Amino acid sequence: MHLVTLIAFLMLMARKLNRKMATQKRIERLNKLVAQAGNPRKAEQLIKNTVGVAPTHSAIYKAMQLESKTTDYIVECYIRDLTAALD
Numbered sequence: 001m002h003l004v005t006l007i008a009f010l011m012l013m014a015r016k017l018n019r020k021m022a023t024q025k026r027i028e029r030l031n032k033l034v035a036q037a038g039n040p041r042k043a044e045q046l047i048k049n050t051v052g053v054a055p056t057h058s059a060i061y062k063a064m065q066l067e068s069k070t071t072d073y074i075v076e077c078y079i080r081d082l083t084a085a086l087d
Contacts, residue, residue, distance in 0.1 A: 024066060026075045031064050033082040040064070046085035047078075054081070 037043040040057040047054035055063075055078065063070040063078055 023072055026072055027066055030075055030079055036086055043082055047081045050085040051081050
């Protein structure tokens with residue numbers, strides 16, 4: 001019984017670790033794109049000019065932090081919109 005509990009715990013931790021690694025990669029990608037734009041305020045303006053609406057510069061800045069509580073979906077949306085704006 002204890003072995004099964006340990007295996008379940010290790011599998012759960014492995015999933016969490018994999019999720020964090022994906023998030024870190026997305027955040028690093030977002031940071032590179034914002035650097036290309038110049039800063040979060042310029043990134044906001046580029047997205048607004050391309051899409052018509054944009055997250056605030058402070059929301060972009062918060063999403064850029066490694067300890068961010070922002071979801072992968074939101075970060076991915078910022079990446080998608082900023083990539084389109086920079087092309």
